[in-house]
Amino acid sequence: MLKVNDIQVYYGAIHAIKGISFEVNQGEIVTLIGANGAGKTTILHTVSGLIKPKTGNVQLFDKEISNIEAHKIVEMGMAQVPEGRRVFAKMSVQENLEMGAFSRKDKGNFDADYDMVFEKFPRLKERRKQLAGTMSGGEQQMLAMARALMSRPKILLMDEPSMGLAPILVDEIFNIIQEINKAGTTILLVEQNAHKALTIASRAYVLETGTVVLSGPANELLDNDEVKRAYLG
Amino acid sequence: MKDFLQQIIYGINAGSIYALIALGYTMVYGIVKLINFAHGDILMMGAYFGLLAITVLGLPFPLAIVIAMLVCAAFGMIINKVAYKPLRNAPRISALITALGISMFLENYFVVQFGLEVRKMPEIAWLKGEVFIGGLSIPKVTFLIVGLSIACMIALQFIVRKTKVGKAMRAVSEDMQAAKLMGINVDKTISITFALGSALGGLGGVLYSVAYYQVEPYMGILPGLKAFVAAVLGGIGIIPGAMFGGFVMGIIENLTKGFISSSWSNAILFGILILVLLFKPSGIFGKNTREKV
Numbered sequence: 001m002l003k004v005n006d007i008q009v010y011y012g013a014i015h016a017i018k019g020i021s022f023e024v025n026q027g028e029i030v031t032l033i034g035a036n037g038a039g040k041t042t043i044l045h046t047v048s049g050l051i052k053p054k055t056g057n058v059q060l061f062d063k064e065i066s067n068i069e070a071h072k073i074v075e076m077g078m079a080q081v082p083e084g085r086r087v088f089a090k091m092s093v094q095e096n097l098e099m100g101a102f103s104r105k106d107k108g109n110f111d112a113d114y115d116m117v118f119e120k121f122p123r124l125k126e127r128r129k130q131l132a133g134t135m136s137g138g139e140q141q142m143l144a145m146a147r148a149l150m151s152r153p154k155i156l157l158m159d160e161p162s163m164g165l166a167p168i169l170v171d172e173i174f175n176i177i178q179e180i181n182k183a184g185t186t187i188l189l190v191e192q193n194a195h196k197a198l199t200i201a202s203r204a205y206v207l208e209t210g211t212v213v214l215s216g217p218a219n220e221l222l223d224n225d226e227v228k229r230a231y232l233g
Numbered sequence: 234m235k236d237f238l239q240q241i242i243y244g245i246n247a248g249s250i251y252a253l254i255a256l257g258y259t260m261v262y263g264i265v266k267l268i269n270f271a272h273g274d275i276l277m278m279g280a281y282f283g284l285l286a287i288t289v290l291g292l293p294f295p296l297a298i299v300i301a302m303l304v305c306a307a308f309g310m311i312i313n314k315v316a317y318k319p320l321r322n323a324p325r326i327s328a329l330i331t332a333l334g335i336s337m338f339l340e341n342y343f344v345v346q347f348g349l350e351v352r353k354m355p356e357i358a359w360l361k362g363e364v365f366i367g368g369l370s371i372p373k374v375t376f377l378i379v380g381l382s383i384a385c386m387i388a389l390q391f392i393v394r395k396t397k398v399g400k401a402m403r404a405v406s407e408d409m410q411a412a413k414l415m416g417i418n419v420d421k422t423i424s425i426t427f428a429l430g431s432a433l434g435g436l437g438g439v440l441y442s443v444a445y446y447q448v449e450p451y452m453g454i455l456p457g458l459k460a461f462v463a464a465v466l467g468g469i470g471i472i473p474g475a476m477f478g479g480f481v482m483g484i485i486e487n488l489t490k491g492f493i494s495s496s497w498s499n500a501i502l503f504g505i506l507i508l509v510l511l512f513k514p515s516g517i518f519g520k521n522t523r524e525k526v
């Protein structure tokens with residue numbers, strides 16, 4: 001479904017991604033784990049078309065997307081829940097959800113989708129009119145996820161959805177990620193919470209300063225001594 | 234008291250034009266964080282296009298307004314495309330200098346095309362004369378100017394608050410990258426913003442030339458600057474702030490002219506800019522976060 005082939009990404013002179021390849025197959029949850037600055041966000045930005053790789057390419061549904069504009073990639077069926085939520089603070093919950101559905105061609109009636117996201121995130125329902133910026137961090141994370149779902153993605157990228165949340169909420173978020181996946185959406189999950197991520201993922205890639213140092217089935221990595229030492233404490 | 238009310242009426246008249254122009258500054262700033270110093274020249278172009286539509290094409294006044302707005306909208310998009318878009322990731326000072334360059338280019342181009350002579354906007358028969366209400370004389374043209382300006386501001390508020398493209402504009406102005414991740418075409422949205430702001434600027438230009446009869450290549454500078462002060466006063470990037478600022482500027486200007494002295498009015502208006510920048514740089518409607526321009 002998604003294939004990343006040997007990409008190199010630079011920020012000016014900074015060589016952030018030094019030749020990385022991976023793939024995500026239909027129906028999977030794949031996770032990228034790695035320490036701060038390993039390049040996880042950079043990879044997601046490149047996949048979404050926000051930055052262009054210097055060499056290598058990205059393929060989505062067997063089509064090369066490295067030179068396609070970010071907004072068109074969303075139309076193709078890929079959405080992202082960005083790091084740090086990035087909800088539109090001065091817009092209402094409702095308007096944020098509408099922005100999530102921006103690329104949809106079937107105009108007008110999103111009632112079924114609102115029902116779907118409000119069922120997953122009941123707390124958003126009673127806050128439809130509230131400005132997103134006035135909500136708590138956890139609520140904003142839920143809104144960011146709901147917003148991404150409004151585009152009906154075939155594949156969803158998530159950048160550290162559990163960051164800064166209380167343990168109970170982290171469990172809830174991970175449950176919802178599994179639910180979304182069971183309902184048919186493929187997921188590429190970036191996490192620092194390696195234990196949780198490896199528990200729900202089918203496969204994983206471990207990143208260190210711009211390269212993949214380990215990869216394999218998630219349950220095997222959970223037992224891997226190196227991973228245990230470096231990421232599972 | 235009567236004199237006072239009379240000056241307020243003149244002030245509302247001028248103020249509604251400043252408000253229209255201030256909207257263009259504020260919308261563009263809101264979305265790309267750029268002071269489009271060529272916006273005053275959009276006003277000048279609007280006046281010329283309106284004038285040409287009436288005198289050369291022989292079109293009726295309402296049609297001339299529509300044409301001036303459409304042509305200015307197109308120019309706004311072109312200016313964005315050739316001058317600002319290539320600099321979107323450049324330091325802000327580059328875009329600012331480019332804006333000044335565009336402004337000088339347009340002024341000089343119009344000097345070459347049309348000469349320095351001050352042209353007169355033809356009088357429009359049904360706008361001649363005054364209406365007397367309670368001893369106050371209100372020029373008929375004031376009703377048109379204020380009415381059209383307010384109608385456009387309401388329409389703009391509707392577009393920005395309720396329509397899909399307006400919501401996209403707000404999303405892009407908050408977070409360009411996140412907007413892209415929603416599938417919003419950011420370039421197109423910015424282009425539409427320039428078009429809308431420039432159309433209002435063009436309308437402001439026609440109305441200005443109708444109110445003060447004259448059209449010349451440098452006519453955009455002073456009202457452009459005053460409208461810029463209006464936008465800053467209301468809080469740059471904030472649409473209701475620009476409207477409010479425009480009316481305040483018009484009223485202060487005319488009260489100064491009426492009760493202090495005409496020669497002081499500009500000094501006082503630009504003095505306001507300095508005071509705002511010193512004490513409330515985010516403007517009356519703005520939250521106090523410091524922004525470097």
Ligand SMILES: Nc1ncnc2c1ncn2[C@@H]1O[C@H](COP(=O)(O)OP(=O)(O)OP(=O)(O)O)[C@@H](O)[C@H]1O
Pocket residue numbers: 011014016034035036037038039040041042043083192
């Ligand atoms: N806009 C930028 N300009 C310059 N360098 C950048 C930029 N963004 C990221 N980098 C650098 O690229 C490298 C990878 O950063 P990235 O944000 O992808 O890491 P990450 O794995 O997502 O980290 P974290 O877990 O902290 O979010 C880092 O060394 C970072 O300093």
Ligand SMILES: [Mg+2]
Pocket residue numbers: 040041042083159
């Ligand atoms: Mg990151």
